[in-house]
Amino acid sequence: MSEEKLYAVKNDDGEYWDFADRDGFFELSFAYCPTTDNEEDAKDAVHDYGGHVVAFVEEPKKVVLNKEQAEIVDDAHGNEIPASFIASKSDDEELMMNAYVNGYTVAKEKKYKVRVPETQTSYYYKGSDGHVHASDTSGGLDNEFSDYELQQYGLDGERFKKEEVTDDEQ
Template structure:
């Protein structure tokens, strides 16, 4: 985020000073130049013509969180003392407080094709309805090739189904292994 700021002078009627015309307050839609990069200039206009200085800042970037971190932030919004909730639930207080204040997005979970050892091309997959299924692929040594998206397993799935010791290949967004 840039440290540069812009300033406007707004009066009690909700009109803005026009820094280009320098002659009066106008509705925002008809003002030629309602902003200035000079805080001093804005303060001078406010002193001489009334109104108050408003600082415009860039919207902060949203934080990228894991599913677990996002749950903590979501639950903090329902808590009477959000900062205490975040401090009690995580060691990464600064990141989560930033997400609480500025918003967040969820990180995409990595997905994997998982091969069961000692079984010729036997792969586990998650069906679209969320169940675990197995398939046998003749003559296919990597991945599922033309199978539709959404059948790969996440780390949570691998743990849930007890497949931590199995060979796994990370799948990218386009379905190719990494």
């Protein structure tokens, strides 16, 4: 997280000091330069003209977690001692504590289409019978596999050509 801050001076009427003109308070939309990066300038304006200093701090970036990690962080929020809970459930305490404090997003699971070996147009798909089948058409078929499913169905070997599915295809 950046330690750089911006400062504004706001009065009781909700108006902001204009650091460009230095001649008064204005509505935010009319102030030419309502912020400064110099805390002392902001404090001097308060001392001389009133109001109070408002500090703007950059919001920290959210951490990217997988589903399992996200569940641990969620469960930690309901725990009496969150740091101990996280330490007991994860090897990466720093990542998890950052997610606990700053928030997180869940990484989208990669999906793959798998070509039938030695064909140009055939792909595997998951049938309603719980087995994998091959087809030359892909319309309406469940033909996207997660890493776990690739292992489960035995499609993770070198002989299988996997094509990662992008967001536009999903």
